[in-house]
Amino acid sequence: MAEEGYGEVGLYGLAVMGQNFALNMASHGFKVVVCNRSPAKVDTTVKRAADEGITTLTGVKSPKDFVAALSKPRKVILLVMAGKPVDDTIAQLAEYMEEGDLIVDGGNEWFPNSVRRSKELEPKKIMFMGMGISGGEEGARNGPSLMPGGPKVGYDMMEPILTKCAAQIGEEPCTTYCGEIGSGNYIKMVHNGIEYGDMQLIAEAYAVMKQIVGLDNDKMSAHFAEWNKGDLASYLIQITADILKKKDDKTDDGSYVVDKILDKTGMKGTGRWTVQEAAEQSVPAPTIAAALDTRFLSGRKDERVAASLLLKGPSEVPSVAHEQIMEDLQAALYAAKICSYAQGLCLIKAASDKNSWNVDLGECCRIWRGGCIIRSVQLDHMKAAFVKDPTLKNLMIDPDFAASLNQRQAAWRRIVTLCIASGIPCPAFCASLNYFDSYRTKNLPANLTQAQRDFFGAHTFERTDMEGSHHVEWTDDHKKIDGIEERTWGNL
Numbered sequence: 001m002a003e004e005g006y007g008e009v010g011l012y013g014l015a016v017m018g019q020n021f022a023l024n025m026a027s028h029g030f031k032v033v034v035c036n037r038s039p040a041k042v043d044t045t046v047k048r049a050a051d052e053g054i055t056t057l058t059g060v061k062s063p064k065d066f067v068a069a070l071s072k073p074r075k076v077i078l079l080v081m082a083g084k085p086v087d088d089t090i091a092q093l094a095e096y097m098e099e100g101d102l103i104v105d106g107g108n109e110w111f112p113n114s115v116r117r118s119k120e121l122e123p124k125k126i127m128f129m130g131m132g133i134s135g136g137e138e139g140a141r142n143g144p145s146l147m148p149g150g151p152k153v154g155y156d157m158m159e160p161i162l163t164k165c166a167a168q169i170g171e172e173p174c175t176t177y178c179g180e181i182g183s184g185n186y187i188k189m190v191h192n193g194i195e196y197g198d199m200q201l202i203a204e205a206y207a208v209m210k211q212i213v214g215l216d217n218d219k220m221s222a223h224f225a226e227w228n229k230g231d232l233a234s235y236l237i238q239i240t241a242d243i244l245k246k247k248d249d250k251t252d253d254g255s256y257v258v259d260k261i262l263d264k265t266g267m268k269g270t271g272r273w274t275v276q277e278a279a280e281q282s283v284p285a286p287t288i289a290a291a292l293d294t295r296f297l298s299g300r301k302d303e304r305v306a307a308s309l310l311l312k313g314p315s316e317v318p319s320v321a322h323e324q325i326m327e328d329l330q331a332a333l334y335a336a337k338i339c340s341y342a343q344g345l346c347l348i349k350a351a352s353d354k355n356s357w358n359v360d361l362g363e364c365c366r367i368w369r370g371g372c373i374i375r376s377v378q379l380d381h382m383k384a385a386f387v388k389d390p391t392l393k394n395l396m397i398d399p400d401f402a403a404s405l406n407q408r409q410a411a412w413r414r415i416v417t418l419c420i421a422s423g424i425p426c427p428a429f430c431a432s433l434n435y436f437d438s439y440r441t442k443n444l445p446a447n448l449t450q451a452q453r454d455f456f457g458a459h460t461f462e463r464t465d466m467e468g469s470h471h472v473e474w475t476d477d478h479k480k481i482d483g484i485e486e487r488t489w490g491n492l
Helices: 016-027 039-051 063-068 084-094 111-124 136-142 152-165 183-213 217-227 235-244 270-280 286-298 301-308 322-355 361-367 378-388 399-422 427-440 446-457
Strands: 009-012 032-035 057-059 075-078 102-105 127-134 145-149 478-481 484-487
Touching: 009 016, 009 063, 016 032, 016 039, 016 057, 016 136, 016 152, 032 039, 032 063, 039 057, 063 084, 075 084, 075 152, 084 102, 084 111, 102 111, 102 152, 111 127, 111 183, 127 136, 127 152, 127 183, 145 152, 145 183, 145 361, 183 217, 183 235, 183 270, 183 286, 183 322, 183 399, 183 427, 217 235, 217 322, 270 286, 270 322, 286 322, 286 427, 322 361, 322 378, 322 399, 322 427, 361 378, 378 399, 399 427
Parallel strands: 009 032, 009 075, 032 057, 075 102, 102 127
Antiparallel strands: 127 145, 478 484
């Protein structure tokens, strides 16, 4: 057992992420105390630390001993399953904690839960933070992107640990103070939403390469690897190149693993939350929503198989030079990805304004440059855009990004047109292009929609030539029944 007051920081929850982040902190010289609901995982973590030559990690087997082993004010990181397990763990630990102590939840949590937990701990004057962690198992061990939100004094207590254990880009750690409680969870949620969009766009590019161009896995892998040297350089492009060339070690027929994977996409909820929040904040996020819808459709495998026997695609498809397709595809993927980031950043800004978080979008881009799943070379340019203009309404209207999108739009349109004409689904490419076209359109047909709303519901509308709200009696061809207007539609 650890001596009383030994640990500088405690970590409770030793599944994959927890174990690796505990080893990360200990390998940076911090005195870490670990605990877990099942004691066997404590032993596993302690042994792994010893095997790696780490001498500053200690394991304990009970919540009481865990809290006692930490120096005051105590700092505890939770990495347990979101929801009720977090509440149960907080209740266990808070029984032994005192005023001025800090609990940091590092899970993927719905941000209102963090706000609620913070308020529930206020009577005991225990501080609470919600901290998004991105990077998966490798990131947790070697340096993730960390997104902490909560009381500033709590962040200051954690700052020496977070800045050393986060991913490092040059001399800059991929972490920052995100804002008050809820902000860190929200930024991580949106990060995951952008990730959904990015992954779907890459999948659609893969479908074009495979089904239209007819490339084999090795050639597709080579293209992604080449793209990773240019303006598409990113973690997801890099791993796609690796995935496509991986041979199946369970067979001896020279096949590839990716070709044996069932086309049903899993999810853990953060993409759904992002789309729900986009609706709540009235922020368009069509690329992310299209990615989520495609995951839902992928889950209906049996229905799709049955439908494929009845519903037919085009009998004739366009003939386009393969070199042109690949050149256009690279440009289209870049442009569509920028739209996905733009939507996510707009959502963070809206929530920040509503909740008075004062989130710095340039800092969001900076801390996403390393450790996290959506890290990409373009984040440097995104950060620069918000540093140059902190009031920037949308990433697409930064002069540099606007020029890039304008330059690539013809190729982007050709890819969408080719997919539609060929019967290849491209929901995220289409959604991004429609977002671009809608945002750049001075006059949308929403005037007709408003007229319809006023016609059937007297919802009123604004005029271009007068102030105030207006309503029109659109037709005299109606009668009232029980106070409800019934219109005469003729012999329809």
